[in-house]
Amino acid sequence: MSNDLFNSFMTGPDENGRFGDFGGRFVSETLMPLILDLEAEYEKAKDDPTFWAEMDDLWKHYVGRPSPLYFASRITEELGGAKIYLKRDELNHTGAHKVNNVLGQIILARRMGKTRIIAETGAGQHGVATATVCAKFGLKCVVYMGAHDVQRQAPNVFRMRLLGAEVVPVTSGRGTLKDAMNDALRDWVTNVRDTFYCIGTVAGPHPYPAMVRDFQSIIGKEVRWQLAEQEGEGRLPDTVIAAIGGGSNAMGLFYPFLDDKEVNIIGVEAGGRGVDEKMEHCASLTGGRPGVLHGNRTYLLQDDDGQILEGYSISAGLDYPGIGPEHSWLHDTKRAQYVSITDKEALEAFQFSCAMEGIIPALEPSHALAHVMKIAGDLPKDHIIVMNMCGRGDKDVQTVARHLGFDMSDTEGRSAD
Known part of the structure; x- marks a missing residue:
């Protein structure tokens, strides 16, 4: 595997992060510098053979x-x-595809000097993957999870806590994935200095949708x-x-x-x-x-x-x-x-x-x-x-x-x- 994968397919967002009429970057002024830093770091990593060598090694020997x-x-x-x-x-x-993406984002976070990782999760698989990779690299991990999902996905909540993550039940709304993502974004705005937000899906502001897609x-x-x-x-x-x-x-x-x-x-x-x-x-x-x-x-x-x-x-x-x-x-x-x-x-x-x-x-x-x-x-x-x-x-x-x-x-x- 190499960065050749991402040079092979021309479909992608424009310079503003849009897929046609969709996508973009609708965030607060506080988050914009972080988003731009992440975009710059990812653009640099895409052309860095050492980044992909580390990814290849972990995909093969850690993920399987x-x-x-x-x-x-x-x-x-x-x-x-x-x-x-x-x-x-x-x-x-x-136990899922989530770890493919989490590895890439957390390697980027380490390159950016971030020591605290936050994530949202619904079924718990992204939370488990994030907690797992944070444990491997010795990073603090906080996972936001809707209170309703904490109840119905109890085995994954236990796994995250075994792996050293703090699981924060979110009680707003219906206590599901949307609400967990809301609270994770609030955390990120509050803790901009040391925190990296590891998003689990192809949503969020640019560059997340394209970046997560690339890793997956x-x-x-x-x-x-x-x-x-x-x-x-x-x-x-x-x-x-x-x-x-x-x-x-x-x-x-x-x-x-x-x-x-x-x-x-x-x-x-x-x-x-x-x-x-x-x-x-x-x-x-x-x-x-x-x-x-x-x-x-x-x-x-x-x-x-x-x-x-x-x-x-x-x-x-x-x-x-x-x-x-x-x-x-x-x-x-x-x-x-x-x-x-x-x-x-x-x-x-x-x-x-x-x-x-x-x-x-x-x-x-x-x-x-x-x-x-x-x-x-x-x-x-x-x-x-x-x-x-x-x-x-x-x-x-x-x-x-x-x-x-x-x-x-x-x-x-x-x-x-």
Whole structure:
């Protein structure tokens, strides 16, 4: 791996950090010098071989990359159509794709002389990854997490604290990811001297959306050569599919294929209890409209007065009421298709993956798998779908058990009814 990856694809923000009408940098005067310093440091790092040498070494020996590209033979046979490959990023150290990006940001933070790292987290996977890398480098770590998510993602809260992080429950709003990001930004404004904000998704003010995407692009880069090895030189996937909250795992898979017009790109949002006027979902592109949140302009769930609504999803990692600005641009330019999957469909896909492949997925990629289940049977047998299995499901087993009516405290495994 080298910085050649980022010289290979020309799609990106303009000098103002905009993807068409989306993105930008809407921050307070206090934060602007920090943002500009970060942008300058990242631009310098992109052309520095020693930066990428350190990243390559850690990705390989600490994270465990490359993650496997696995042909899901039983799922393929059961669905009866396209060949299904799973990009196994749940096998990374910390159990998700998040560590790919965290490593890059914290190396930048160290280069900038920052000693205190703050982060927001929803499902806890970004928080765990941040706490993990901070422990490795001996940095102070503070993770903001919605109080509601602290309850439903208790195993990851315990992991973060074991790793030495301070976990701050956020009680404002509905106590979810949006509210955690609000409080993290307030912290950053207050502690500008020694603090680096490690954002977990392709959102926030420029340069975060492009920078996080660049670090996550290792996912799609690997898929290109892995599929060529398994299917023959020059073979590209016909379709790539990933779940989307803010959208970092999806952009990591999509970005290296944007210039390959023959590759279909599908992002799967959280449909919650159904995409309707009640807004009991987090499908920003399906049920939202453009606005400004957390330093960038993108599609958001909002009311008629422009007030941000509280999204809902069974998945703590998908219940963000917005989406990364590059996804908004891909949506409006029709380079990518975006769909939604309900809680019920995601739960069915969760169980399907367990039964058919012996892989317990997180609820996030269960949404992507649910869409694969909808479309694969109608596609020809030589059609190749690559889906990003972006997280493992140990963090979600309590949530799933509760929704399926099982009492985990009952050693007989009986229904809670």
